[in-house]
Amino acid sequence: MRIPVPGIAAGGTLLRMPVNIVSIPTAAYDSNRIVAQDDKGRLNLAQVEEPPSPTGTYRHWTVERPTAGDVVVRYGTPPRQVDSETRNGPLFDLRAQGGGLLGAGVYFFALPANDSKYTISVHWDLSHAPAGTRGISSSGEGDTEVVAPAETLAFSFYAVGPVKSEPANGKGDFGLYWLTKPPFDIDRLATGIHTLYDSMSRFFGDRGTPYRVFIRANPYPAGGGTSLNHSFMFGFGSDGTTIADGPRMLIAHEMAHTWPTLDGGEHADTAWYTEGTAEYYSALLSERSGAIDLAKFLSVINEHAAGYYTNPYIALTNTQAGALFWKDSNAQRVPYGRGFMYLSAFDAKMRAASDGKRSLDDLVLEVLHRQRKGEKVGLQQWVDLVVRELGPPARKDYEDMVAGKTIVPPANVFGPCFSVVSEPERPFVLGFDDMRLAVVRNLVADSPAAKAGLKEGDTIVALTPIGEARDNPGKTMDLTVRRGGRELKVSYLPRAAPVPAWHWVRNPKVPAGRCRL
Numbered sequence: 202m203r204i205p206v207p208g209i210a211a212g213g214t215l216l217r218m219p220v221n222i223v224s225i226p227t228a229a230y231d232s233n234r235i236v237a238q239d240d241k242g243r244l245n246l247a248q249v250e251e252p253p254s255p256t257g258t259y260r261h262w263t264v265e266r267p268t269a270g271d272v273v274v275r276y277g278t279p280p281r282q283v284d285s286e287t288r289n290g291p292l293f294d295l296r297a298q299g300g301g302l303l304g305a306g307v308y309f310f311a312l313p314a315n316d317s318k319y320t321i322s323v324h325w326d327l328s329h330a331p332a333g334t335r336g337i338s339s340s341g342e343g344d345t346e347v348v349a350p351a352e353t354l355a356f357s358f359y360a361v362g363p364v365k366s367e368p369a370n371g372k373g374d375f376g377l378y379w380l381t382k383p384p385f386d387i388d389r390l391a392t393g394i395h396t397l398y399d400s401m402s403r404f405f406g407d408r409g410t411p412y413r414v415f416i417r418a419n420p421y422p423a424g425g426g427t428s429l430n431h432s433f434m435f436g437f438g439s440d441g442t443t444i445a446d447g448p449r450m451l452i453a454h455e456m457a458h459t460w461p462t463l464d465g466g467e468h469a470d471t472a473w474y475t476e477g478t479a480e481y482y483s484a485l486l487s488e489r490s491g492a493i494d495l496a497k498f499l500s501v502i503n504e505h506a507a508g509y510y511t512n513p514y515i516a517l518t519n520t521q522a523g524a525l526f527w528k529d530s531n532a533q534r535v536p537y538g539r540g541f542m543y544l545s546a547f548d549a550k551m552r553a554a555s556d557g558k559r560s561l562d563d564l565v566l567e568v569l570h571r572q573r574k575g576e577k578v579g580l581q582q583w584v585d586l587v588v589r590e591l592g593p594p595a596r597k598d599y600e601d602m603v604a605g606k607t608i609v610p611p612a613n614v615f616g617p618c619f620s621v622v623s624e625p626e627r628p629f630v631l632g633f634d635d636m637r638l639a640v641v642r643n644l645v646a647d648s649p650a651a652k653a654g655l656k657e658g659d660t661i662v663a664l665t666p667i668g669e670a671r672d673n674p675g676k677t678m679d680l681t682v683r684r685g686g687r688e689l690k691v692s693y694l695p696r697a698a699p700v701p702a703w704h705w706v707r708n709p710k711v712p713a714g715r716c717r718l
Contacts, residue, residue, distance in 0.1 A: 301362015
């Protein structure tokens with residue numbers, strides 16, 4: 202990597218990268234693995250460990266003398282070794298599969314530690330690679346050039362090897378890429394999400410912007426996805442799973458992440474907005490575009506509501522939940538359900554107050570428009586906006602949401618097509634770490650799993666798909682585990698005591714033609 206005339210003083214920071222980020226370890230180079238040179242020759246680097254933060258631990262490298270002219274740095278890493286017992290998490294690590302590599306730059310890039318914009322030229326040296334090798338990033342296929350901050354390199358995806366794609370020739374500004382063949386109809390998926398992306402980008406005033414989807418295979422029975430710079434990577438499990446709603450809704454959620462965001466603040470403080478708008482608009486814009494029908498929309502919003510009300514951390518503040526994000530998947534899900542329920546309720550109140558003339562759409566698009574003009578729009582500006590629309594009660598609604606007070610949906614949320622119904626739900630309780638499904642880890646004492654006979658360290662040979670058990674309250678969790686050289690069968694109902702909850706039902710008196718969401 203050539204850094205043009207950085208002008209770093211002695212003791213100043215040249216490069217920075219995470220050692221681990223949101224629970225995922227990185228290449229985390231030691232100083233002796235980075236070679237740096239400038240016009241005066243070799244640059245000696247000193248490694249500095251930074252205090253841990255809620256999202257990860259960082260390391261940076263300082264120079265022992267002032268830099269002279271351009272600085273060239275060289276470093277490299279093998280891919281991360283993963284197996285069936287690797288803990289699931291954000292798709293940042295660099296992995297080998299299908300004769301190639303794919304992952305996010307944040308795993309292997311040590312980059313200039315500033316916000317300056319650079320002309321970033323990426324070159325793939327494939328001169329010693331087999332015929333048919335392709336190099337692709339979030340910015341495009343082959344060599345690319347963009348003007349952006351250095352961190353754009355970190356928060357982009359990369360794939361190299363015998364990459365397959367749809368369209369097969371890689372032409373155009375939209376594509377899907379994979380090294381291991383997915384267990385679903387890729388052509389149908391590509392057509393559906395391309396249509397959805399056109400609709401979403403039109404809604405957010407960004408039509409024509411490139412977007413790329415990368416797909417990887419996981420060696421464990423779990424899916425999931427991660428959104429980065431106008432791109433997204435999702436994984437499918439060893440049993441073919443992605444998420445309960447399947448790859449289309451997973452991609453819709455991550456695609457929606459491309460636009461709504463709030464500036465400043467800790468991730469825990471703003472996650473309700475980024476995750477909440479992604480949940481809200483992935484469902485709403487999928488229905489508006491025709492990607493899903495009303496029945497599917499109803500299923501999706503009820504899943505969001507159930508996830509919110511049955512979350513054991515529903516009463517934590519945003520800050521308290523944030524402190525647990527990367528230790529407990531239940532805490533990580535708090536902003537998804539909380540943000541969705543808060544935004545849905547606010548939309549209903551805004552429509553009622555304006556006699557249907559204004560909605561949440563107006564505020565989310567206003568935030569985006571102001572940000573595009575260079576304005577910083579953060580939490581305080583959001584509060585100012587909602588108070589402008591609905592007066593002081595809107596401030597209290599916001600403060601209650603931040604404090605973890607239970608949100609009860611107004612009767613007219615998503616009306617008149619749907620009605621709100623109060624009915625207790627039994628929370629799903631797997632009883633052990635659901636981010637590691639090849640072995641029983643962190644078994645919860647007195648949980649249904651423990652009472653049924655599971656033991657810490659049991660090797661999981663087979664189990665009921667998590668999404669299937671989560672979505673069906675009466676479904677038992679059936680496992681085959683290996684312990685001491687023997688295989689054992691264990692079954693239990695993965696549910697806790699009922700909690701208060703609300704969901705939606707279709708109003709049969711309202712014809713589909715009047716269901717304008």
